Amino acid sequence: xxxxxxxMTSGGDSPGMNAAIRAVTRRALDRKLKVYGIYDGYEGLxxxxxxxxxxxxxxxxxxxxxxxxxxGTARSEKFRTRExxxxxxxxxxxxxxxxxxxxxxxxxxxGAHVLAQEWPEHVDQLRKEHEEFSSRGEIPNLQVIxxxxxxxxxxxxxxxxxxxxxxxxxxxxxxxxxxxxAASHQRTFVIETMGRHxxxxxxxxxxxxxxxxxxxxxxxxELRWHQKMxxxxxxxxxxxxxxxxxxxxxxxxxxxGLTITSNDIKRILTERLGLDVRVTVLGHVQRGGSPTxxxxxxxxxxxxxxxxxxxxxxxxxxxxxxxxxxxxxxxxPLTTVVEKSRAVGVExxxxxxxxxxxxxxxxxxxxxxxxxxxxxxxxxQERHDDGVVAIxxxxxxxxxxxxxxxxxxxxxLNQGIPVLGSRDAFMGLIRGDFIELDWxxxxxxxxxxxxxxxxxxxxxxxxxxxxxxxxxxxxxxxGIIAIGGWGTYVKIAELAAQRENFDAFNxxxxxxxxxxxxxxxxxxxxxxxxxxxxxxxxxIDKIRHTAGATRRTFIVxxxxxxxxxxxxxxxLASGAEKAYIPEKGISLAxxxxxxxxxxxxxxxxxxxxIYLRNEMxxxxxxxxxxxxxxxxxxxxxxxxxxxVLGHVQRGGIPTxxxxxxxSRMGSTAALTLINAMQEQSTExxxxxxSGRGTTTFPLPEAIxxxxxxxxxxxxxxxxxxxxxxxxxxxxxxxxxT
Ligand code: ADP
Numbered sequence: 001x002x003x004x005x006x007x008m009t010s011g012g013d014s015p016g017m018n019a020a021i022r023a024v025t026r027r028a029l030d031r032k033l034k035v036y037g038i039y040d041g042y043e044g045l046x047x048x049x050x051x052x053x054x055x056x057x058x059x060x061x062x063x064x065x066x067x068x069x070x071x072g073t074a075r076s077e078k079f080r081t082r083e084x085x086x087x088x089x090x091x092x093x094x095x096x097x098x099x100x101x102x103x104x105x106x107x108x109x110x111g112a113h114v115l116a117q118e119w120p121e122h123v124d125q126l127r128k129e130h131e132e133f134s135s136r137g138e139i140p141n142l143q144v145i146x147x148x149x150x151x152x153x154x155x156x157x158x159x160x161x162x163x164x165x166x167x168x169x170x171x172x173x174x175x176x177x178x179x180x181x182a183a184s185h186q187r188t189f190v191i192e193t194m195g196r197h198x199x200x201x202x203x204x205x206x207x208x209x210x211x212x213x214x215x216x217x218x219x220x221x222e223l224r225w226h227q228k229m230x231x232x233x234x235x236x237x238x239x240x241x242x243x244x245x246x247x248x249x250x251x252x253x254x255x256x257g258l259t260i261t262s263n264d265i266k267r268i269l270t271e272r273l274g275l276d277v278r279v280t281v282l283g284h285v286q287r288g289g290s291p292t293x294x295x296x297x298x299x300x301x302x303x304x305x306x307x308x309x310x311x312x313x314x315x316x317x318x319x320x321x322x323x324x325x326x327x328x329x330x331x332x333p334l335t336t337v338v339e340k341s342r343a344v345g346v347e348x349x350x351x352x353x354x355x356x357x358x359x360x361x362x363x364x365x366x367x368x369x370x371x372x373x374x375x376x377x378x379x380x381q382e383r384h385d386d387g388v389v390a391i392x393x394x395x396x397x398x399x400x401x402x403x404x405x406x407x408x409x410x411x412x413l414n415q416g417i418p419v420l421g422s423r424d425a426f427m428g429l430i431r432g433d434f435i436e437l438d439w440x441x442x443x444x445x446x447x448x449x450x451x452x453x454x455x456x457x458x459x460x461x462x463x464x465x466x467x468x469x470x471x472x473x474x475x476x477x478x479g480i481i482a483i484g485g486w487g488t489y490v491k492i493a494e495l496a497a498q499r500e501n502f503d504a505f506n507x508x509x510x511x512x513x514x515x516x517x518x519x520x521x522x523x524x525x526x527x528x529x530x531x532x533x534x535x536x537x538x539x540i541d542k543i544r545h546t547a548g549a550t551r552r553t554f555i556v557x558x559x560x561x562x563x564x565x566x567x568x569x570x571x572l573a574s575g576a577e578k579a580y581i582p583e584k585g586i587s588l589a590x591x592x593x594x595x596x597x598x599x600x601x602x603x604x605x606x607x608x609x610i611y612l613r614n615e616m617x618x619x620x621x622x623x624x625x626x627x628x629x630x631x632x633x634x635x636x637x638x639x640x641x642x643x644v645l646g647h648v649q650r651g652g653i654p655t656x657x658x659x660x661x662x663s664r665m666g667s668t669a670a671l672t673l674i675n676a677m678q679e680q681s682t683e684x685x686x687x688x689x690s691g692r693g694t695t696t697f698p699l700p701e702a703i704x705x706x707x708x709x710x711x712x713x714x715x716x717x718x719x720x721x722x723x724x725x726x727x728x729x730x731x732x733x734x735x736x737t
Contacts, residue, residue, distance in 0.1 A: 001314045002098040002143060005307070006052070008038035008045065009069040010076075010108035013287060014151045014163025016295030017069035020103050022060040022575075023303025026728045029057055031311055036095055040072045041104075042079035042111055048091035057732040058605075064575045065290045065541045067166075073104070085115050089122035092142070093133055099143035099318070101306045103162065105150040106341040109321055113334040116144045116319045145306040146321035146334055147299075151287055154198035156340035157332035158323025159363075162302070165294040167194070167286040168204050168656040174282055175209035175245060176447050176653060188233065188244040188269055192262040192281040195249050197345035197356075200364070201286070202249035206371050208403070208659035210446040212236060212244040214371060215260055217251035218344070218360055220353035225255070229265075230272045235377045237273075239440065257351055290541065293533040294657055296573040298324055304724050305329040326691045327524050327717070363693070370667050373414055374407065379439055381416035387478035389673060390434065392422035393451040394484030394491065397650065398514045398528025400658035402452055404483050406445035407666030408512075409437040415674055420475065421453035425484070426491060428453075430464050432471040446663075449653050457487055460494060468495070469504035479508045479673040483527070485515030486561075486711065489686070493703055496684055508676030509684045510669040511699070514662070516650055519563035521705030521713040522697055523688035527665060530657035532559065532649045533570055539645055540574040540610060551602040551638040553609045553630060557623040559649050560614045562711035565718050566649070567614040568725060576610040577601070577729045580617040580626075582712075583719060591626065595633040597731050602638050604731070609638075661689060668694045 007024045009017045021037065028035045037055045038044050044051030063070060078084035092100070102112040119142040127134040148155040153164035171193055178189045191211075195201045199216025206214040213229050215221070222228065233244050246269075252260045266277045291299070302322050309331065310318060320331040340359065347356035357365060373380075389412050393401045409419040419437040422428030435453065445452060458464075471477070482488050492511055499505045513520040516532035536558055543554055556576070560566040564581025571579035578594065580586050594611070601609055613623050623642050631640045654662070665687050672685050684699040707714050 002033065002310060004034040004036070004096050005099045005101065005310065006036040006038050006092070006095070006097045007071075007101045008041060008103070009071050009073045009149060010041035010102060010104040010111065011073060012105060012150065013068045013073050014149045014161070015067040015166040015287065015289060015291035016162040016299040017103050017149050018063040018066050019291060019296045019299035020147055020149065020162060020303040021069065021071060022063045023300040023728060024101050024306055025055045025060045026057060027304045027307040030727050030730065031307060033307070036097060037071050040074040041108070042076040042088065043074040044072075045091060046076065046078050046084050046087040048094070052091060052095055064296055064573065065544070067289045067291060079111055082118070085118060086122045086125060088115065089119065090126055093123070093126060093139070098140060099145070099310050101145045101147065103147040103149040105152070106155060106338055109146040109334055110338045112144045112146055113319060113338060116142050141317055143310055143318040144334065145309060145318055146337070147302045147306060148321060148323055151201070152195045152198045153200040154196060154341060154344070155321070155323070155337060157321050157325070157330070157337045159325055160294070160298060162295055162299045163287070163291070164200065165298075165657060166289065166292045168201055168208070169292055170286050170289065171201060171205040171282060172209050172447070172656050172659070174280065174285070175205060175211065178245065178280065179210070179243060179447070186242065186276070188246070188275045188277045190246045190248060190262045190265045190277060190279045192248050192250055192279070194282070194286050195251060197251045197348050199249045199251070202247045203364070203367055203371060204656065204660055206247050206375065207367060207663050208446065208656050209245070210443050211247045212241075212375055213246040214375065215248045215252035216368070217249055217253060217348050218353060218357045218364070219368065221253075221255050223255050226268050230268065232377050233269065234273055239377070241440065241443075251348065253348070292655065293537050293570065293573040294530060296537070297569060300572055300724065300728065301329060301721070304727070326693070328691065370663065374410055376414065379414045379416065381414065383418055384416040387476040388418045388420050389479045389481065390420045390422050390429065390475070390477045391437070391453070391481045391483070392425050392428060393453055393455045393514070394425040394482055394488030395455060395457055395515065396485065397450045397455045398485070398516050398526070399449055399531035399650065399652060399654035400527040400662040401450070401455070401483055401514050402445040402448040403654060403659045403662035404512055404514060404527055404666040404669070405437070405451070405453060406442045407663045408481050408670045409442050410439060411667045411670035412674070413437075413439050417674070420477070424454040424456040425488070426458055426460070426468070427456050429468045429471055431467070432474065434475065446659060447653055449651060455484070460491070465495070465498055465502060469502040472504040472507065477507065479677050481510050481512065481669045481673060483512040483514045485513070485517065485526070486519060489520065489702065489706070492684060493699060496699060506682045508673055508681055510672050511684070511686045511702070512665045512669050513687060516559060516566070517561045517563050518565040519561055519712050521702045522686065522690060524717055525661060525689050527658055527662045528654070529565065530661070531652060531655045532566055533573065534655050535649045535652060536566060536570040536645060537574045539643070539648065540570065540576060543610065543643060544608060551607060553598055553611065553638055553640045555611050555613055555623050555627055555640065555642045557613050557615055557642065557644040559645070560616070562616055563716065564614050564617070565716070567612045567617070568718060568721060571612050571729070572721060572725045574610065575729065576612050578611040579725065580611070580613040582614055582616045583716070586618040586621045591621070591629060595630055598630065598634070599637055601731050664694050668696070672696055
């Protein structure tokens with residue numbers, strides 16, 4: 001069993017690295033390990049001295065919201081030499097470090113791999129040269145765990161690397177801002193994104209940001225690719241598109257292998273179309289800033305798993321990278337990670353683009369295909385006259401609903417199927433109030449908050465069903481896509497139950513999960529949840545800034561209805577000390593313990609403690625009740641304040657994650673419906689993001705998974721993270737801020 005572990009960051013920094021260091025450190029301390037932080041990457045590991053410092057619980061406090069890495073990173077030429085690595089091995093022996101957790105990109109991970117491979121030889125040499133090591137007993141092999149830290153998202157073995165989500169949000173933010181100025185000036189913008197050989201950021205930004213054209217390194221371009229681009233933009237201008245954005249990944253290439261720069265594109269568009277083109281090279285802004293909720297949670301899960309992997313399988317030789325694959329932590333040998341991650345670059349360098357694309361995998365290929373459909377200036381097929389599809393957004397609004405409507409509508413329109421938006425959810429169906437969704441208009445909806453076609457909560461009156469049936473027939477509605485939450489699922493189930501009475505209801509329907517509460521069956525995430533999570537952690541970060549010198553506890557009330565997802569995940573992402581959730585309820589005994597813990601925390605030097613309370617965690621122990629109880633019991637040792645975040649959580653422009661999820665679900669909803677209509681099936685399908693990707697389930701299966709009495713799904717994957725959240729927020733002597 002190892003006793004001492006070191007953690008380091010190396011290579012290019014990425015937002016979320018601090019969260020990973022914090023998680024590794026705290027989990028390791030909690031499991032009684034001694035922890036060293038290595039400053040300045042491999043340079044520091046070889047140098048030793050003050051570059052290797054012991055880390056305590058409080059050293060990693062207040063870090064979650066900070067971008068970059070507090071341990072610093074450096075590129076190290078020394079470590080590329082055998083001699084440099086032997087110096088590093090010596091430092092590690094001196095500190096009795098038996099395991100190393102390295103957070104970085106493929107370069108950093110190959111460095112770790114080489115060190116682990118050479119370890120026995122370095123130990124032999126050092127034993128021969130130094131008396132202090134030769135007299136030591138057996139020295140075991142070095143255990144190495146790598147964590148993917150890179151904004152480029154170019155690592156094999158993980159769906160997302162730490163930092164990529166934040167970088168993508170920065171790009172989208174820039175695009176949103178440029179779109180508004182471009183629209184007022186009829187401008188065309190060229191945006192260059194980072195990513196080395198990987199087109200992920202460019203592709204995802206095009207999907208989620210509504211760009212007109214994209215160039216990625218993995219796609220083999222035609223010799224006259226620029227002609228196609230010029231034609232498309234010209235056509236767009238002629239039909240009155242107010243603006244255009246062209247995204248170029250830094251690694252994009254001409255078919256002859258030469259790099260395409262953003263200035264090349266500017267020149268082409270200016271010369272050929274006489275456009276006013278502005279170039280924005282986003283550069284290091286993409287790396288900066290506070291990490292998103294997704295990156296903080298990803299980093300935290302992987303950091304905790306790194307320590308657990310080392311301790312729970314002490315006899316296994318560890319030389320792995322841990323990644324998140326389909327929402328599960330998965331270990332892949334470092335050799336495979338490095339080899340496969342680099343292979344794509346090699347294929348691109350040698351002009352084998354199709355092989356490069358193949359290596360990126362199915363999801364990347366599908367996204368590229370979807371982007372090609374969505375960036376079309378006009379639909380591929382003429383509008384036909386075999387009936388229409390109606391789309392509605394139900395219940396409370398959720399950020400990303402517009403994205404889902406926009407993508408679903410365009411996928412249908414592309415096949416020639418006209419699409420109607422039902423105004424104010426089911427009200428439109430009852431009153432026959434629809435708006436025709438038009439291709440060109442839809443492009444601009446991808447980044448709009450709330451729902452343009454309107455949402456509403458209603459209960460059906462008996463007459464309503466007949467009206468809906470009448471309007472389905474009158475408007476020749478052949479299929480329905482309903483985007484919404486719990487209430488929308490229940491309403492669609494009510495229509496299904498009335499099929500015998502109303503023949504019009506015998507059409508295929510698709511449900512898309514969209515609610516900030518993340519309380520729907522079979523899906524790991526719903527559209528809107530990620531935006532709400534980010535709204536919450538931004539608010540908590542701000543509350544932290546008000547701490548001053550006082551000893552203060554904040555009870556922050558968040559939404560989520562009967563699901564504790566938002567409370568628990570935002571506690572994990574913001575470092576809040578506790579989350580009261582409805583799945584566990586609140587007891588008086590627990591509140592007593594909490595008061596004692598608070599007293600202890602403040603005695604140990606904390607200045608601010610944040611407790612989160614889900615709005616329905618307990619009927620009687622309300623947020624205000626808890627505040628009063630704690631204030632009384634604090635005996636003037638600390639103050640208690642409350643902050644009820646309310647509708648701030650629902651607002652704002654949808655995040656990258658929500659827009660991408662909404663795009664995928666929107667396109668799957670359209671395809672599912674088109675298939676069903678062709679096969680004359682009347683199935684009602686429910687979409688879900690599950691271990692297998694975006695999948696569809698028949699409605700009865702989804703209903704079976706709904707605990708209708710409690711108002712939440714029977715299985716909730718995130719409950720497995722309660723232990724992680726508790727472990728990282730424990731009250732420790734000297735636990736600091
Ligand atoms: P990233 O980890 O972001 O890909 P780099 O490729 O610059 O960044 O790698 C970071 C550091 O990892 C390098 O400066 C070097 O010290 C070390 N490193 C990279 N590749 C190797 C290798 N093959 N052998 C030993 N060390 C390496």
